[in-house]
Amino acid sequence: MLTISQVTKAFGGRTLFEDASLQVNRGDRVGLVGPNGAGKSTLFSLILGEASPDMGKVSVEKAASVGFLPQENAPAGDETVLELACGKVAQVSSRETEKNGKLEACATFETDWEIEPKAKRILAGLAFRESDFERPAKTLSGGWVMRAHLARLLVQEPDLLLLDEPTNHLDLESLVWFQEYLKNYDGAILMISHDREFLNQLVGSIIEIAHRRLQRYRGNWDSYVEQKAAREEQQLSAYKNQQKEIASLQLFADRFRAKASKASQAQSKLKQIDRMEKIDAPVSREKTVHFHFPQPPRSGHRVITLENVDHAYGDLVVYRGLNFEAERGQRTVLVGPNGSGKSTLLKLLGGSLEVQSGTREVGHNVKVGYFSQFRVEMLKPMMTVLDTARDMPNPVSEQVARTVLGSFLFRGDDVFKTTAVLSGGEKTRLALVKLLLDPPNLLLMDEPTTHLDVGSIDALIGALAQYEGTLIFISHDVYFIRAVAKTVLHISAGHLRSYAGDYDYYLDKSRATSARAALTSDGQTLHNLQPTAAVAASPGNGAGPGLRESREQRRAEAEQRKAEAKVKREHERRLRELEMHILSLEGRQRELTAELEKPETYEPGGAAMDLNRELLGINTEMERLTKEWESLAEKAPA
Numbered sequence: 031m032l033t034i035s036q037v038t039k040a041f042g043g044r045t046l047f048e049d050a051s052l053q054v055n056r057g058d059r060v061g062l063v064g065p066n067g068a069g070k071s072t073l074f075s076l077i078l079g080e081a082s083p084d085m086g087k088v089s090v091e092k093a094a095s096v097g098f099l100p101q102e103n104a105p106a107g108d109e110t111v112l113e114l115a116c117g118k119v120a121q122v123s124s125r126e127t128e129k130n131g132k133l134e135a136c137a138t139f140e141t142d143w144e145i146e147p148k149a150k151r152i153l154a155g156l157a158f159r160e161s162d163f164e165r166p167a168k169t170l171s172g173g174w175v176m177r178a179h180l181a182r183l184l185v186q187e188p189d190l191l192l193l194d195e196p197t198n199h200l201d202l203e204s205l206v207w208f209q210e211y212l213k214n215y216d217g218a219i220l221m222i223s224h225d226r227e228f229l230n231q232l233v234g235s236i237i238e239i240a241h242r243r244l245q246r247y248r249g250n251w252d253s254y255v256e257q258k259a260a261r262e263e264q265q266l267s268a269y270k271n272q273q274k275e276i277a278s279l280q281l282f283a284d285r286f287r288a289k290a291s292k293a294s295q296a297q298s299k300l301k302q303i304d305r306m307e308k309i310d311a312p313v314s315r316e317k318t319v320h321f322h323f324p325q326p327p328r329s330g331h332r333v334i335t336l337e338n339v340d341h342a343y344g345d346l347v348v349y350r351g352l353n354f355e356a357e358r359g360q361r362t363v364l365v366g367p368n369g370s371g372k373s374t375l376l377k378l379l380g381g382s383l384e385v386q387s388g389t390r391e392v393g394h395n396v397k398v399g400y401f402s403q404f405r406v407e408m409l410k411p412m413m414t415v416l417d418t419a420r421d422m423p424n425p426v427s428e429q430v431a432r433t434v435l436g437s438f439l440f441r442g443d444d445v446f447k448t449t450a451v452l453s454g455g456e457k458t459r460l461a462l463v464k465l466l467l468d469p470p471n472l473l474l475m476d477e478p479t480t481h482l483d484v485g486s487i488d489a490l491i492g493a494l495a496q497y498e499g500t501l502i503f504i505s506h507d508v509y510f511i512r513a514v515a516k517t518v519l520h521i522s523a524g525h526l527r528s529y530a531g532d533y534d535y536y537l538d539k540s541r542a543t544s545a546r547a548a549l550t551s552d553g554q555t556l557h558n559l560q561p562t563a564a565v566a567a568s569p570g571n572g573a574g575p576g577l578r579e580s581r582e583q584r585r586a587e588a589e590q591r592k593a594e595a596k597v598k599r600e601h602e603r604r605l606r607e608l609e610m611h612i613l614s615l616e617g618r619q620r621e622l623t624a625e626l627e628k629p630e631t632y633e634p635g636g637a638a639m640d641l642n643r644e645l646l647g648i649n650t651e652m653e654r655l656t657k658e659w660e661s662l663a664e665k666a667p668a
Contacts, residue, residue, distance in 0.1 A: 031055055031090065031094055031190055032052070032088075032190055032218070032220070033052075033053055033087075033088075033089050034051055034052040034053075034073075034076070034077075034086070034087075034088050034244070035051050035087045035088075036049050036051055036085065036086040036087070037076065037085065037086035038083060039069070039072060039076065041069075041072055045242055046068070046069035046072055046239075047069060047072075047083075047239075047242055047243075048242040049086070049242075049243070050242065050243050050244045051244065052246070054218050055218065056217070056218055057216070057217075057218060058218045058220075059212075059218075059232050059235075060218075060219065060220045060221070060233060060234070060236070060237055061221055061223060061232075061235070061251065061254075062220060062222050062239070063222075063236055063237070063238050063254070063484070064239030065483075066439050068240070069239050070194075070222050070239060071194070071222075073239070073244075074098065074192055074194065074222075076088045077090070077096070077190075077192065077220075078096065078098055078192070090190065091189075094189040094190060096188055096190045096192065097183040097186060097188030097191050097192065098183075099179060099191075099196055100194050101198065101222075101455070102176065102198070102199075102454060103172070104175055104176055104179040106167035106168045106175045106178070107167065107168055108166055108168065109167055110164050110166060111153065111158060111163050111164070111165050111178050112149060112150070112153070114179070115149040115152065115178055115181040115185055116149050116182070116185060117145075117185065117186055145185060149181060150163065152185055153178070155207040156180065156200070157177070157201060157204045157368075158177070158178075158181075173199035174199075176199040177199055177200070177204070180196060180208075184211065184215075187216065187217060189218065190220065191215070191217055191218070191219045192220050193219065193220070193221040194222045195222055195224065195481075196208070196221065197228055197506075198455075198480055198481055200506075201368055201506075202368065202506040203367065203368045203550050205228070205546075206546055206549075209228060209231055209232065209546065212232055213231075220237075224482060224483050224484050224486075224487060226251045226484070226508070226509040227507070227508035227509060227546055229250055230251050230252055233251070234248070234250070235248050236249070236251065236253075241310065248613070257613065262312045265312045266312045268309050269310070269312065272308070272309050276306070279299040279300070279302055279303050280299075280300075282295075282296060283297070283303075323466050323467070323469070323496050323497070324426065324467060324468065324469065325469070325497070325499075326471035326499045327395060328395070329358055329393055329395050329396045329397075329471040330393040330395055330396065331393075332355065332357060332358075332394075333356045333358055333392075333393045333396055333471075333472050333500045334355070334391070334392050334393060334396065334398070335354070335355045335389075335391045336353065336355075336379070336385070336388065337353055337388055337389045337391070338353065338387070338388040339352040339353075339354075339378065339386075339387065339389070339390070340352070340387035341374060341378060342386065347524070348371045348374050348524055352526070354375070354379075356379075356472070356500055358500055359498075359500060360500050360502070360516070360517060361494075361500075361501045361517065362501070362502045362517045362518070362519050363503055363505060363511050363514070363519070364376065364519050364521055365518060365520050365521070365551070366520055366522050366551070366552075367550045367551070367552050368550070370523060371521050372504050372521050373504065376400070376402075376474050376476055376502065376504060377400070378390065379502065380399075380402075381398060381400075382400060392472075395471070396471060397472065398474065399465060399470030399472065399474065400474045401462075401465060401473070401474065401475040401478055402475075402476040409457060409460065410449065412448055412449075413448065414446050414448055415435065415440050415446070415452070416428065416431060416446065419434065419460070419463050419464055419467060422467065422468040434463050434467060435460075435463055437485075437486070437489035438459040438463050438486050439459060439483065439485070439486060440456075440459070440460070440463075454481060455481030455482075458482070462478065462482075469497060471498075471499035472499060472502075473500065473501045473503075474502050474503070475503035475505075476504050477505055477506065478490060478503065479505060479507045487510060491514060494514050501514070506549060508533070508545045511533050511549075512532070512533050512534070515532055516531075516532055517529060517530055518532070518533060518535075518536040520536070522551075523552075533545070536548065608655055611655055612655050615651060615652050616652070619648050619649070619652070622641050622645045623645070625637070626638065626641055626642065626645070
């Protein structure tokens with residue numbers, strides 16, 4: 031469907047792609063990854079026809095439709111939300127615009143009477159209410175406009191769907207719905223995403239932009255990470271071996287080139303070095319955070335307490351008789367379905383919502399920081415990025431500020447931009463930098479990874495690993511939660527239940543069907559556990575005494591988990607073996623194909639017959655192994 035053949039593209043004096051090739055077939059699910067500035071957005075522009083390669087060719091199958099969702103700033107006009115979702119105004123992509131001009135309706139794909147019900151179902155899945163359907167799209171916030179455009183693409187069902195960070199503007203339940211919807215999508219998908227769990231659930235291969243090439247890895251994100259590490263290890267070993275060989279040849283040449291009897295042999299060694307196809311040294315994967323962040327002053331043991339708190343929005347009661355207490359050093363993630371009260375609890379703790387009844391008591395020497403407020407309110411429009419980062423009572427040095435800003439993608443002259451010209455994502459990153467350089471000792475964060483790329487998320491994780499204060503946060507990023515949370519607080523219909531373990535402990539106890547689904551569980555399948563000291567037992571929080579498990583029952587459950595873990599490890603080990611074997615065969619396949627393309631291979635006495643025979647055997651073996659891999663991947667244990 032999509033073929034990128036030997037493409038070279040330079041931009042701003044820098045070569046982004048050199049002899050890069052890629053094939054995307056119907057039904058493929060592909061994740062596109064690479065560091066900021068590697069060329070991911072440029073690649074999308076090439077596919078959409080908005081840019082042209084300097085060399086090579088980008089072609090889309092004739093009559094195939096292409097749909098594109100940008101990361102932000104999609105247009106909205108006087109059309110209603112429903113009209114936008116039906117495609118009556120907006121354009122799908124520059125490629126389709128060139129062919130068709132402005133798209134009048136989705137009737138190209140389906141008849142009018144089919145479109146509207148479909149659009150309404152999809153809008154509902156993306157959390158639009160029926161009362162929103164007739165609202166003018168231009169009255170929506172930027173995030174909701176992006177959702178409406180996403181609905182439009184899903185209604186139209188293009189053959190090739192290009193998605194640039196599609197989860198940025200989705201709440202958790204919409205994300206889960208969208209993830210499940212894409213699993214049954216008929217077309218091919220090429221997506222850029224920082225959400226590792228999203229990639230794990232959806233993609234069958236990862237394309238990494240590295241060394242100006244497009245390198246394909248079979249499997250999901252986790253598989254890519256393992257294969258990349260193995261490949262880097264192999265490359266390092268091959269590089270070291272070649273360097274040893276070069277050093278040995280060079281030593282011989284240096285020693286004997288002046289000796290008449292050995293001069294020709296020494297010259298031969300030098301030519302041998304010149305003829306070698308040099309192996310590049312692997313690029314070292316540097317840690318994102320290279321220094322210690324400033325630490326907040328130490329708070330008292332009891333950080334914050336809510337006692338017998340009621341809170342309602344008009345007639346909608348969120349909490350009644352709520353009791354909550356956080357202790358110094360806790361790292362707690364709040365989970366539960368939309369509307370359960372997670373954000374309300376965070377706002378009550380942060381003081382941005384006043385307690386309507388009951389008491390909120392902040393502990394000794396506690397300084398509260400609520401991240402959601404900082405995204406907009408703390409930034410001064412005419413101040414530069416660098417000055418904003420250093421705008422605090424005891425500013426860090428310019429070097430430290432620049433280093434942290436670099437970790438969050440503000441590099442070079444970017445630090446001299448004013449905050450007024452920054453995008454929403456850039457403002458979020460700058461707000462995080464400012465917060466981390468002058469942290470409170472009670473840090474409340476609502477979806478801190480939104481608009482961050484993988485590198486910036488790792489930078490945030492690195493900073494929080496050093497953080498010595500108390501952290502309570504909401505996130506739909508499973509990778510981030512696993513890396514940061516030490517306890518889990520489940521909230522459902524205003525009732526709290528605490529799990530005194532990390533996210534995997536919570537998954538085990540909640541019997542969740544998946545790591546993502548557990549974030550929005552309503553609590554119906556959760557075990558009755560004793561509440562921990564962090565959540566007081568009361569009728570308001572639903573943390574009743576529960577039933578004490580017998581020793582035998584706990585032992586039996588532990589044995590069952592152990593057996594299940596062993597099966598899963600064996601399954602994953604075999605998958606990795608198959609992936610590495612397939613990877614090795616692909617390498618030999620490329621070598622044989624290159625040999626068979628040489629004219630001398632077919633000369634008398636050449637090896638064409640033997641090479642063809644070996645290539646046929648490899649193709650057969652790869653087909654067999656790929657089928658086994660696909661079968662195992664489908665039967666992966668939960």
